[in-house]
Amino acid sequence: MSTPPASAAAPPSWISRQAKYPARWASVCATTPPGCATSATPTTAPAQPSRTTPHGPRTRRRRPYSRGRDRILHGTAQHSNGALTIVALAQEAGVPRNALTQRHLDLKNDFYAEVRARGQTPHSEIRLRRQIVRLKELRAKDATEPTQLRTDVEHLVRAVNQLTAHNRQLLHALSQSDSPVRALPTQPHRGRSH
Template identity: 80%
Template sequence: MSPAHDERDRIRAAMDRIFKGTPQHSNGALTIVALAQEAGVPRNALTQRHLDLKNDFYAEVKTRGQIPDSEVRLRKQIVKLKELRQEDAKELSQLRTDVEHLVRAVNQLTSENRQLRNALAQPDPRVRALPTQPHPSRTP
């Protein structure tokens, strides 16, 4: 499918409308997607056939000191991801502390259990095993 004969003119007109803040067919975002929508051309017209117009568009955005909407979205996403990383780091630190405490508790209980088993194994143990009670639901 060949491009329309007025495709370049439509793209330039769309660029003018977007930069003037008067888009008619798009949201006016400073993106190639919005420019293609505003010009009524497929996006690949800008990414494959008219690279010079795409580059001109981004150069003008940069000249005006404006940040493309895609970059604004990405910057917001970066901030959010950094916040999530901080939260994850705090949680990981807390989990590491919890593991240390649990390891100490297991070691202490293992030591106490060993001492009680040794005391029970002595000829006259100070610790006596209590008789087990049958479970109420298991009585015949």
Template identity: 65%
Template sequence: MSGAADERDRIRAAMDRILTGRPERSNGALTVVALALEAGVPRNALTQRHLDLKNEFYAKVKERGHPTDVETRLRKQVVRLKELRQKDKAELEQLRADVQGLVRVVNQLTVENRQLRDFMSTPDPVVRVLPVQHTRPQHD
């Protein structure tokens, strides 16, 4: 038997073991990595030389109705990223609102500062010290 035929036989046998839940060399995950490990072949044997077997494996996995481990992991990651995106979006909206408020305060303070400087530049400005108001806690 040639090396390629032997390799294909080992891949098919590994496919059967994984799909029936009886892995011997791998963790039994429904991935090309696990299939290659189970068959005792390098991963590139499935991704380059035996694409038909890789596609057949994924087709059988899909027929079972169970998502692959990679798909399950990626779906969880997509959900997490969408949640993070929503959180970031809400935070960005709050920051934009805060910036607008701060711009208004800076503009108001700029006007008041200009008025105060104009007033202080007049001859003999009258400056009065206002009493400091202390806030006291209210008791019910």
């Protein structure tokens, strides 16, 4: 068999769409002025409900967040510990936390703004402030520790010098024949042969 010539290739995709959706294409052809080529784009779909309507899909998705936020801010949390955090808000709303931190950043920012507007500090900020205080205390402790170690080293060096001097005196006294210092006899260690 031979392959069909290039001119006999499949019709353009818009022609097959015309066959699939004749009503839509009829409205396009009806609105095209005479003498103009028919547009290859279909008409727009019927108008979608506005996202700002009180019953639109966006409002329905956001409703649990606002209810959870209200319960937390009024101190009547039912599903979380009531902390002023995004984690508690997500638990209270019954949704995953990443929905607030990735998709609905405006809700997260609004929540924190409302907490601050009420004169409260979010628990995450309180926790971070406590951690900063603890780290500053550790840093101060770490700063005093090296000075204490230097002082200890100086004391140990003095003790070693005193012991070295005392040992020298004893060795010198031991080398004198009329010295009252006597060397103690040593016992051979087990496993060593002389």
